[in-house]
Amino acid sequence: MEHTTQPADRQNAVEVRGLLKHYGETKALDGVDLEVRRGTVLGVLGPNGAGKTTLVRVLSTLIRPDAGTAVVAGLDVLRQPRELRRVIGLTGQYASVDEKLSGRENLYMIGRLLDLPRRAARARAQELLERFSLTEAAGRAVGTYSGGMRRRLDLAASMIGRPAVLYLDEPTTGLDPRTRNEVWSEVRALAREGTTVLLTTQYMEEAEQLADELTVFDRGRVIAGGGIDELKAKVGGRTLQIRPADPDELHRMVGALAQAGLSGIGGATADETGGLVNVPLLSDAQLTAVIGLLGERGFAIAGIDTHLPSLDEVFLAVTGQKSSSLRRPAGDGSGPENAFEGVAA
Amino acid sequence: MSAATTTGPTARPAAEGRIPPRAHLRHIGALTRRNLLQIKQDPQSMADAVLMPIVLTLLFVYVFGGAISGGGGVDAYVNYILPGLMAMGGLNIAMAVGTGVNTDMATGVMDRFRTMPVARSSVLIAKIVVETGRMLVSTAVLLCVGFLIGLSVGTSAPNVLAAVALSTVFGASLMWIFILIGLSLKTAQSVQGVAFLVLMPLQFGSSVFAPPETMPGWLESFTAYNPLSSLADAARALINGGPVADSVWKTLAWTAAITVVTAPLAVRKFRDKT
Numbered sequence: 001m002e003h004t005t006q007p008a009d010r011q012n013a014v015e016v017r018g019l020l021k022h023y024g025e026t027k028a029l030d031g032v033d034l035e036v037r038r039g040t041v042l043g044v045l046g047p048n049g050a051g052k053t054t055l056v057r058v059l060s061t062l063i064r065p066d067a068g069t070a071v072v073a074g075l076d077v078l079r080q081p082r083e084l085r086r087v088i089g090l091t092g093q094y095a096s097v098d099e100k101l102s103g104r105e106n107l108y109m110i111g112r113l114l115d116l117p118r119r120a121a122r123a124r125a126q127e128l129l130e131r132f133s134l135t136e137a138a139g140r141a142v143g144t145y146s147g148g149m150r151r152r153l154d155l156a157a158s159m160i161g162r163p164a165v166l167y168l169d170e171p172t173t174g175l176d177p178r179t180r181n182e183v184w185s186e187v188r189a190l191a192r193e194g195t196t197v198l199l200t201t202q203y204m205e206e207a208e209q210l211a212d213e214l215t216v217f218d219r220g221r222v223i224a225g226g227g228i229d230e231l232k233a234k235v236g237g238r239t240l241q242i243r244p245a246d247p248d249e250l251h252r253m254v255g256a257l258a259q260a261g262l263s264g265i266g267g268a269t270a271d272e273t274g275g276l277v278n279v280p281l282l283s284d285a286q287l288t289a290v291i292g293l294l295g296e297r298g299f300a301i302a303g304i305d306t307h308l309p310s311l312d313e314v315f316l317a318v319t320g321q322k323s324s325s326l327r328r329p330a331g332d333g334s335g336p337e338n339a340f341e342g343v344a345a
Numbered sequence: 346m347s348a349a350t351t352t353g354p355t356a357r358p359a360a361e362g363r364i365p366p367r368a369h370l371r372h373i374g375a376l377t378r379r380n381l382l383q384i385k386q387d388p389q390s391m392a393d394a395v396l397m398p399i400v401l402t403l404l405f406v407y408v409f410g411g412a413i414s415g416g417g418g419v420d421a422y423v424n425y426i427l428p429g430l431m432a433m434g435g436l437n438i439a440m441a442v443g444t445g446v447n448t449d450m451a452t453g454v455m456d457r458f459r460t461m462p463v464a465r466s467s468v469l470i471a472k473i474v475v476e477t478g479r480m481l482v483s484t485a486v487l488l489c490v491g492f493l494i495g496l497s498v499g500t501s502a503p504n505v506l507a508a509v510a511l512s513t514v515f516g517a518s519l520m521w522i523f524i525l526i527g528l529s530l531k532t533a534q535s536v537q538g539v540a541f542l543v544l545m546p547l548q549f550g551s552s553v554f555a556p557p558e559t560m561p562g563w564l565e566s567f568t569a570y571n572p573l574s575s576l577a578d579a580a581r582a583l584i585n586g587g588p589v590a591d592s593v594w595k596t597l598a599w600t601a602a603i604t605v606v607t608a609p610l611a612v613r614k615f616r617d618k619t
Contacts, residue, residue, distance in 0.1 A: 060460045061459070061460060062456060062459055062460065082364070082462050083462075085460055085461050085462040085463075086462050088460060089460075090456070090457070090460045092453055092456060094452070094453040096452070096453030096454055096456050096457035097453075097454065097457070098379060098383070098454050099452070100382070100383040100386045100387055101379060101382050101383065101386065102386075105379075105382055109375050109376075109378065109379050110457070110461070112371065112372075112374075112375035112378075113372055113375050113376075113458070113461050113463050114461060114462070115368055115371065115462075141386050157457065161461075
C-alpha cells in the first residue's frame with residue numbers, strides 16, 4: 001500500500017457485528033457477524049439472494065442497515081461515511097463507469113472527484129491504464145469496450161484513490177473464462193500489494209482461487225466460515241481414491257474391502273466411469289489399513305489419491321442446498337425479489 | 346473494540362455539508378465536464394437543442410403563419426410566434442434532464458459517485474448547469490433563425506436579453522419537475538412518455554402559438570393560468586414592446602413557486618433513492 005488512513009495496530013480491516021437489513025418479509029441480512037483481517041482476501045460465498053450484495057452495499061455506505069455495526073478501516077460505516085468513502089473502492093456486478101466517456105476520461109474524472117490536482121489525476125489515470133492493459137483503448141468510449149475491458153476499467157476506477165479496502169461484488173459474473181482469469185490475476189496482484197479485499201462470489205472455483213478465508217452466506221446469515229481447508233475438514237472427511245491396475249477388478253476390490261470389515265470404514269464404492277474405488281476416510285490409520293489390506297490380497301494398484309470435498313460439496317453439506325443452484329446466472333442477488341428458495345440448512 | 350458503538354435505524358449519516366465549498370465546486374466542475382464530454386461523444390444529443398428551434402420556427406411560420414395571423418401576414422406572425430417558441434424551448438431541454446438523471450440511476454455510475462466523498466447534489470447541479478447552457482444555445486439558434494426570416498425587435502437589445510434570461514430561469518425551474526419525474530419512473534422511455542403527456546396540453550393550451558382570445562371560454566381561462574402563457578406574453582412584450590410588468594411578475598412568481606415546491610421534493614427523492 002502506498003498510503004492508507006488505517007491505524008497500524010488494527011488487526012481487522014472490516015468488523016461487522018449483528019448487521020440486520022430487512023425488506024418487508026425478506027431478511028437480506030439477518031444478524032451478520034464477520035471480520036476481514038487486514039491484508040487478506042475474504043470470500044463471501046452464497047447463492048443469489050443470500051444477502052451478499054446487501055452486505056457490500058452496507059459496507060460501502062450505499063444503504064443503511066436496520067441494526068448492527070460495521071467498522072471498516074477503523075471508520076464507522078454509519079457515523080463516518082464521508083471519511084470512509086475516501087478509503088474504500090467498489091467494483092460491482094455492473095460496470096459503474098460512464099459508457100459515453102473514454103476510459104481515460106472516466107479515470108480522470110474519478111481522480112478529480114477524489115480531489116487529486118489536475119496533473120496528478122492525469123498521471124494516475126495513465127498509470128492505471130498501463131497497469132490494467134488499457135492504454136490502446138484509452139481514448140475510446142467505454143461503450144465500445146468488451147466485457148473484460150470494462151471490468152478491468154471498473155477495477156482501475158476503484159483503485160484510483162488507493163483504497164485500503166476493496167469490495168468486489170461478483171467481479172467475474174458473466175465473464176468468459178479467459179477474461180475471468182485476467183480479472184483474477186489483477187485481484188491477486190492487488191492482494192499481494194496489501195489491499196484488503198472482500199469478494200462476493202457464487203463460484204466455488206473463484207473463492208478457492210482468490211480467498212484466504214471464506215464465509216458462507218445463506219438467507220442473510222453466515223452459516224459457515226474459516227479457512228478453506230478448515231471448512232472442508234469441518235464439513236466432511238477425506239475420500240481415498242484407488243485406481244486398480246486392471247479396471248475389471250473394481251468390484252472385486254470393493255467386495256474385499258466390504259468383507260474385511262475394517263473398523264469405521266463403511267461404503268466403499270466403485271466409480272466405473274472413472275475406474276476408481278472411493279473409500280471415505282476418517283483417519284490416517286484407516287488409510288494405512290486399507291492400503292495394507294489391498295496389498296495383502298494381492299491387488300495391483302495403479303494409483304492412489306486422497307481428496308478433500310469440493311466447495312460444492314461443502315455448500316451442499318452446510319445448507320442442504322443443491323450446488324447447481326449456485327451457478328444459476330439469474331438476477332443480481334441484491335433485491336428482495338431474489339429471495340432464495342431452497343431447503344433450509 | 347470500537348465496533349461496540351450501537352447505532353439505531355434513526356441515526357442519519359454525517360452531514361454532507363461538511364464537504365468544503367471549494368471541493369464541492371471542483372466536484373461540480375468535474376461532473377459538468379463529464380456531461381459536456383457526453384455531448385461531445387454523442388453530438389446527436391445536441392440535435393434537439395439546435396434543430397428543434399429551426400424546424401419549429403419554419404414549420405409554424407410558413408405552415409400556420411398565414412392562417413393564424415388572420416391576414417396579418419407571415420411577418421407579423423414571426424414576431425408573435427418567436428417569443429412563444431423561446432418560452433417553449435426550455436421545456437424540451439428540461440425534459441432531457443429527467444431522462445439523463447434516470448439513465449444515471451439505472452446504470453452503476455450513480456453508485457460509483459455515492460461511494461466517493463462527493464456531495465450527491467453536485468451530480469444534479471452539474472446536470473442543471475450543462476442543460477442551462479444547452480438552453481442558451483438553443484435560444485441563440487432560435488433568435489438567429491428569427492432574424493433571418495424577418496423578426497424585428499421593437500424594443501432594445503437589453504430587453505431581448507431580458508427575455509432570454511426570463512425563459513432560461515423559468516426553464517431551469519422546470520428541470521426540477523423533470524428530475525422528480527426522472528427519479529420516480531423506471532425507464533428513460535417512460536420518463537419521456539409522461540413528460541409528453543404533461544407538456545402537450547401546457548404547450549398548446551397557451552398563448553405560445555395563437556392568441557387565447559380565439560379559443561373557447563374554458564380553454565381561454567386555462568391559458569390565462571398557464572405559466573407558459575405568462576412567459577410567452579412577457580417575452581413578446583419584451584421583444585415587441587408593450588406592457589411588461591404584469592406578465593413578467595407572473596412568470597417570476599411561477600418560477601419561484603415551482604422551484605420552492607419541486608426542488609426540495611426532487612432532492613429528497615434523490616436522497617431517498619441514493
